[in-house]
Amino acid sequence: MNPDEVEFIGEKQLISIIPTFNSSTIHLVSGDIGPFRASLPLNVPLWIAINLKQQRKCKIQPPDWMDVTRLEQIKDDEKSSRTFTKMPSEHYMIEAKLLLGYAADDISRADEIRTVIKDIWDIRMSKIRSSVDMLIKNGGSYAAVDNLTLMEINTMRPLLPQAMDQIHRMKKERSHLRPPTQNTTLSLLNSSHTSTSK
Amino acid sequence: MNESEEINISNEVNSDESDSDELILTAAQVIQIMEEAWSNEKFAPEILPHKYEIVECILGQISHVEENLSNLINDDLRRSIHQMELDRLRYLVSSYLRTRLEKIEAFVCCILKEEDERASRNKLSYLSPSELEFAKAYRDGLDQHFTDTLKLLPAEILNNKIWQNEIITPNLDAFVFAKAKSQIEGVMIERDEEFVDLEKGSQVIISYSNISNLITNDKVSLI
Structure with missing residues (x-):
C-alpha cells in the first residue's frame, strides 16, 4: 500500500467544520451531510473539509487532541512507556499532515503542534526499529502490533514481512534436517499480549 | 438523491454452510x-x-x-x-x-485448477463469471504463445513439458498484518506447536497460512 492509499482511508475520518455558506443536505452515497448553516458547526469527512477549506468556504475546528499541552502529555507517555501507547486518533499523522498543510490558520500554535507530532512520530519510529531488530534477531514468526496506526504499520511493510518470510523458509529447511527444537514465540512489539504453549 | x-x-456466504x-x-x-x-x-x-x-x-x-x-x-x-x-x-x-x-x-494456472476443484465439489466459485472468462482466455493465450515459441527448441526439451507441470503458486506462508474483528481463540503459529488468542481489535503480524480461513469467515481483516 502506498502512503496515498493510507491517506485515502484516513480521509474518511469525520471532522468538525464551521461553514461560511448555506446549503441544504447533500445526499452522498456514503451518507447524508449537512444541512450547512453559516457559522453553525457540523461534522463532515476530512476529504470534504479540506476541499471546502481550499475554496475558503469553511473554517476547520481541529480535533481535541490537536493541542500543544495534550500532545506534550502524549509525547511524555510515549517516551516513558516501553510499549506503544494508544494514539488519540487511528490516523493522527494523516489528520496532522492535512490540517497543518491546508488549514494551519485555523489552528492555534500550529508550528509547535507540528514539532510535537513530529517528535511523537520519531519516538514511535525508533521503537519500531528496535522492536523489529529484536524480532528478527530472535527469529520470531509472530508479533503483536497493537496500538500502531495504519501509517506506522505501512512503514514496516517494505521490509519486515519479507524478512520474516525468509526466516520462516530457513526454519522450514532446517526442520527437515533435524528434529524440531523448542520454539519460543515472541510477542515483542507489545508485551501485553500473552501466548500460550500447547 | x-x-x-x-x-x-x-x-452469499462463501463457505461450506x-x-x-x-x-x-x-x-x-x-x-x-x-x-x-x-x-x-x-x-x-x-x-x-x-x-x-x-x-x-x-x-x-x-x-x-x-x-x-x-x-x-x-x-x-x-x-x-x-x-x-x-x-x-x-x-x-x-x-x-x-x-x-x-x-x-500471475497465478492463472493455479487459480483455474483450484476453480475446477471447487466446481467439482460444488463449492462456490472464487472468481466472478467475467473474471473466469478472462482467466481462461489469458491461459489460452499464454499456452498458444509458449507452443509457438517453444516449437523451435529441440524435441527432447519439448517433450518433457516441464513448463506445463511447474505451475506458479502464491506463497501462502507470506507474512501479513491482520486485525481481529472479534475475539478469536487458538490461532496456530509455528506448525502445531503454539497457539495464541486474539482479542477483538488486536493487531498482529502473522503468516497468512495461519489465518487464511479466518479471513474468508470474516473474523479478521488484513491491514
Missing part, C-alpha cells in the same frame, strides 16, 4: 464491506472469494448518482462534492478489480 435508500443484497439469507444493507455499509475487501485482496497472497454483488451494487450507485448529476441545476458546490465522492468510489472499485486481475495473471 438516494435518500434513505436501502439496497437489497443477497449475502451456504446459508444465503437476504441481508438489507445501507449504501454506507456496502462501501465499508468494499473497503475491507479491497484491503484484504491487496494483502492476501492468494485470490479471495469474489465480492461481485458488492461491486455491482457500488457501480449501480455510481451510475445512479451520475444520472442525477446531469439533471442537477447549476450548483457548483454540490456538484463538485458529488463528483469527488464518485471519483473516490470509482478508485476503490477499480483498484480492487485491478488487484484481482494482477493475481489472476
Whole structure:
C-alpha cells in the first residue's frame, strides 16, 4: 500500500467544520451531510473539509487532541512507556499532515503542534526499529502490533514481512534436517499480549 | 438523491454452510464491506472469494448518482462534492478489480485448477463469471504463445513439458498484518506447536497460512 492509499482511508475520518455558506443536505452515497448553516458547526469527512477549506468556504475546528499541552502529555507517555501507547486518533499523522498543510490558520500554535507530532512520530519510529531488530534477531514468526496506526504499520511493510518470510523458509529447511527444537514465540512489539504453549 | 435508500443484497456466504439469507444493507455499509475487501485482496497472497454483488451494487450507485448529476441545476458546490465522492468510489472499485486481475495473471494456472476443484465439489466459485472468462482466455493465450515459441527448441526439451507441470503458486506462508474483528481463540503459529488468542481489535503480524480461513469467515481483516 502506498502512503496515498493510507491517506485515502484516513480521509474518511469525520471532522468538525464551521461553514461560511448555506446549503441544504447533500445526499452522498456514503451518507447524508449537512444541512450547512453559516457559522453553525457540523461534522463532515476530512476529504470534504479540506476541499471546502481550499475554496475558503469553511473554517476547520481541529480535533481535541490537536493541542500543544495534550500532545506534550502524549509525547511524555510515549517516551516513558516501553510499549506503544494508544494514539488519540487511528490516523493522527494523516489528520496532522492535512490540517497543518491546508488549514494551519485555523489552528492555534500550529508550528509547535507540528514539532510535537513530529517528535511523537520519531519516538514511535525508533521503537519500531528496535522492536523489529529484536524480532528478527530472535527469529520470531509472530508479533503483536497493537496500538500502531495504519501509517506506522505501512512503514514496516517494505521490509519486515519479507524478512520474516525468509526466516520462516530457513526454519522450514532446517526442520527437515533435524528434529524440531523448542520454539519460543515472541510477542515483542507489545508485551501485553500473552501466548500460550500447547 | 438516494435518500434513505436501502439496497437489497443477497449475502452469499462463501463457505461450506451456504446459508444465503437476504441481508438489507445501507449504501454506507456496502462501501465499508468494499473497503475491507479491497484491503484484504491487496494483502492476501492468494485470490479471495469474489465480492461481485458488492461491486455491482457500488457501480449501480455510481451510475445512479451520475444520472442525477446531469439533471442537477447549476450548483457548483454540490456538484463538485458529488463528483469527488464518485471519483473516490470509482478508485476503490477499480483498484480492487485491478488487484484481482494482477493475481489472476500471475497465478492463472493455479487459480483455474483450484476453480475446477471447487466446481467439482460444488463449492462456490472464487472468481466472478467475467473474471473466469478472462482467466481462461489469458491461459489460452499464454499456452498458444509458449507452443509457438517453444516449437523451435529441440524435441527432447519439448517433450518433457516441464513448463506445463511447474505451475506458479502464491506463497501462502507470506507474512501479513491482520486485525481481529472479534475475539478469536487458538490461532496456530509455528506448525502445531503454539497457539495464541486474539482479542477483538488486536493487531498482529502473522503468516497468512495461519489465518487464511479466518479471513474468508470474516473474523479478521488484513491491514
